[in-house]
Amino acid sequence: MRLRRSRCLTCYWHDNAFVVHPHPHGTPTALHPAAAEILAAFEDWSTPGEAAGRLGHLTPDTVQEAVTTLVRSGALLARGSEAARRDEQIAGLWGAWMPEASFFHYATQDVYDAQPGGDPPHDTGDPPGDTGNPPGDTGDPPGVAGDANAEASVEAPPPPLFTGHPQAPRLLLPRRPAGLGTPFGEVLYDRRTHRDFTGAPVSLETLATLLAVVFGPVDFIDCGRGALYRRTSPQGGSRQEIDAYVGVLGVSGLAPGWYHYDGLRHGLEMLSEGLTPAEAAHLCAGQSWAERPAFLVVLAARLERMSVKYPTPRAYRVCLLDAGHLGQTFALTATALGLGPAQTGAFRDSAVAGRCGLDDTGHTPLYVLAAGHPAPTPQDAPPPAGIPAFASTTLLDP
Template sequence: MRLRRSRCLTCYWHQGLFVVHPYPHGTPTSLHPAAAEVLSAFGDWTTPGEAAKALDHLAPETVEDAVSALTDAGALLAEDGADADRDADIARRWAAWAPEAPFLHYAAQNDFLTDGVDAKPDSESAHELTPHDTDHLPAPAHMPPLFTGYPDAVRLPLPRRPADLRAPYETVLYSRRTHRDFSDDPVPVETLAALLSTVFGPVDFIDSGHGPLYRRTSPSGGSRQELDAYVGALDVTGVAPGWYHYNSLQHSLELLGEGFTRDEAVHLCAGQEWAGQAAFLVVLAARLERMSVKYRTPRCYRVCLLNAGHLGQTFALTATALGLGPAQTGAFNDTAVAERCTLDNTGHTPLYVVAAGHPHTDPREAPSPAALTDFREVRLYG
């Protein structure tokens, strides 16, 4: 029987163990680090005997045991098997984003299945790991605070005047567009305040059974509200250019760093010129402990990303209702953005950047409507 190394495979050290983690068909298994060398002999279809000859510096029984454990784990796949076909298909379809994106996607799947959690591997040289088993994690020393605050920062209380958000729902929904051209008109602080409070402010408080939590106008997994808002003000009337944290409990801006230029905005947003035209940027940053203190499975990092998307959509709709042009991007310089927001970029890390300003009356970057000629060379159906 000929075997090949899985194309969808990641190896790493975890809790002092060397782990071979094939995905999505395999099982993360701890092995002796020599297993990596054995895997290297199976870059293409090879019999165990041929691999043993190539690894003649290793004892035959070592190679045999490793091949057996790697096959059981799914790191070595049999020729003409269904797993091998699927492995090749996944590697092809995810090639542009490999290895990081497919590993994140598949390694965080099926966290909530419990079948086999208590099963013990027969081999003494291999140990089957169960990613959803979190018994090894230390109990949290304390519950994280519901709100983030910077008590030593100079703060600017924001106006509490209610915003006029009575525009018809269908008008707002169908008017929402991503803008890349903005006018030079500054955004009034009252408009910024209304936008921040509507999107990020608490709506009400609920009893979670383990203490109070709060809800916003957007969904949040478990009402953990792990996402904080950091504002880079460029052209807001009554707000000096700089970086601020939006304290949603106090409805204030806490000054983190003075000064913010349009060139810096472009740099932070990976060279995108439109970012320098916006009146302000808002960075959505995840305080991970708020989520992980309750949900201990890696899948919940994906929930953090979904929550950022929920807030981004509410931001876009609210900005539209207030007469602003919203924008959003996942392309930004993470380290520089984290530094500007005074985030440690470990437990408190940026996930998303949104922005707004007054839409330009004659946008140059807006796409033109698709015409008949545009459809001549496109397939609408598979």
């Protein structure tokens, strides 16, 4: 039988063991680190005998023994097998995203099939009692439990619900909400990503309303082990692991600089003074539009708030999904307030973390949002697609 190393293979040390972890459906297997050498001998289709020939210092029996384990784990694939075909296909399709993205995606997939019972355990941020869900479905965030050890963490002291910077100079924000009366349908269809702004400062009331609506608590619930809060966006397990840091460029009454939004007190905590348009663009990976909004908002995850409840790597997916929900609510609310919203996944992570005073270990940036007064006739709005554009587009699978 000819075998080859899976193209979708990640090896690492975990708990002092060398682990060979093929994806999508391989079994993470702890092996002697010599397994790496044996895997290296299977770059191309080879028999175990041929591989042993290339590994002169290992006996054929040792190689054969390792091969048996590596085949069982899915790290070595048989020529002509369905697993080998899928492996080629994934390697081709995920291409440049491999190994980082494909490993995370597949290594956190189908976790409920592996656990006894197959359903997420009842470990939930939802209030005890009637959740309105069918029996056996507590309404826990889809995809975050899935770990037989999830209960083990329940006793760990939970981190504070709100991030605070007690030493920072503080500004309590106005509480009179700026108008949010734009009809919902108009808001939905008027929302666009803006990259062209007038440069006029945004009023403090408008910024305060936007922050309160998107990031402030709406209500507090009893999860059975204490209080949690909810926002206008759904957030996995109501963990509210995402904090908002505001980079002010042009807001009336606020000096340019970096602030943390304190949702509990509805205030801004000043972290560092000074933010120039050039720095804003630099932080946003050199995108020139980021010079012109009135402010940036960095969404930073305090991972412990999520991991203390959900000790499974899949919960990191939920952090990213939560950031997306907040981003959408931000965009819609900014639109309703007459602002032009923008967002970017392209930013200089470490520099952004540094400016927000984040340690970038347990507290790390995920997403950068922005808003300002939109230019009435944006210079860089894409033209509508005409017949030539459709002519060069494949609309459907042939």
